[in-house]
Amino acid sequence: MKYVDEFRDPDKARTLAREIRALVSRIERVKQRPLQIMEVCGGHTHTIFRYGIQQLLPDTVEFVHGPGCPVCVLPIGRVDDCVALAERPEVIFTTFGDAMRVPGSKKSLLKAKADGADVRMVYSPLDALKIAQLNPDREVIFFGLGFETTMPSTAMTVLQAHARKITNFSLFCNHITIIPTIKAILDAPDLQLDGFLGPGHVSMVIGTRPYDFIAREYRKPITVAGFEPLDVLQSMWMVIRQIAEGRCEVENQYGRIVPEDGNAQALSAVNQVFETREFFEWRGLGSIDRSGVRVREAFAGFDAERKFAMPNLSVADPKACQCGEVLKGLIRPHQCKVFGTACTPESPLGALMVSSEGACAAYYNYGRIDVSAIEERRRARQATEAGAVTAGCLGASAASIAECVDAGVASGTVSAIVEPVLTAGTLAASTA
Ligand code: SF4
DSSP, rough: TTTTGGGGGGHHHHEEEEEEEEHTTTTTEEEEEEEEEEEHHHHHHHHHHHHHHHHSSOOTEEEEEEOOOTTTOOOOOHHHHHHHHHTTTTTTEEOGGGTTTTTOOOOHHHHHHTTOOOOOEEESSSHHHHHHHHHSSSSSEEEEETTTTHHHHHHHHHHHHHTTTTTTTEEEEEOOHHHHHHHHHOTTTTTOEEEEEEHHHHHHOOOOGGGHHHHHHHOOOEOOOOOHHHHHHHHHHHHHHHHHHHHHOOESSSSTTTOTTTTHHHHHHHHHEEEEEEEEETTTTEEEEEEEEEEOOGGGGGGGGHSSOOOOOOOOOOOOOOOHHHTTTTTTTGGGGTTTTTTTTSSSSSSGGGSSSSSHHHHHTTOOOHHHHHHHHHHHHHHHOOHHHHHHHOOOOOOHHHHHHTTTOOOOHHHHHHHHHGGGGOOTTOOO
């Protein structure tokens, strides 16, 4: 298939893997510690796990999974706001499907729907606008979520609603921006990154110039990367080649999609409708200055935050949730205390387990983890461990897990169960 098969060619993958190994052998610093390359985008995380890219690389090269999955970084308080909006009787709440299962402090949108709220899954904000036109006696709210990739379509929809004078449509804006986030990561004292795979979809809108500061001020190489296995491998080769040659530049592997200056039309729509917020809260990363946008005053009638009262509370993650540490690359997904037991794709405790682009979900789905063995060991431990609280919580339903964990369950016992049965080395190396 055009644009698919040629990017999954096993021979080319082997050649690139060989070239990467040769480059790495020339880099002195790998004698002290492995190279750490952050893939900013969740789409890359998905490709890396699905195609076993890590297995093709030498042990001295590690991926750090970045914060580029917007569902994964949505704070619990914003999910609670969504639920509060959705439960208003006059509201039809519309959202992309992957946001439906993100857990709030009490429930997800999916649970709110099961409880009677009118929550509808849409494929585009224009679908939500159509629902508003068909239901003039209801208030239709669209849950705007995502980086610069999805921002233009939301902005265009607000412009359309404005042009067509549709007054029962509004946007709950949770759009976030990538550049301040990368800067916050670079400023974090506990990170030792050697380079970046830049986000391909975002760059299609913003171009490659906004990344110049990464190379110029922070002296880190970055390659904007596509999403097929060979895209990721070639981009890794380009970043590592820069490191081996002592260069720090912005390179563009995804030139077939990403123009240097971005998409002028999309950027113009975004600038018309949105303005930067002073700060925005990210799950696991805390508040990041100027990292989100809100609807401009000129379009206030389409802003759900101005139109409706909502809790607007900051809610801490459950104590056992280690999404923040995974997002910063401080631990691997399977090292989270509740990975694969209290937190699974079927009943996620943290947001990284919800979206297919989340590192934990990708690791769980493609890591060839023996779930039945986890279950068996969990049952065995439950049978032998004294303490009804621990046993009860390990077998708890998703709804009660947070309370159990907060109640002080020794979650360390869970990782002791998970760790030995992980067989990450058996990740499918489809391209090999
Ligand atoms: S396993 Fe669950 S709680 Fe732990 S980091 Fe992953 S998503 Fe968060």
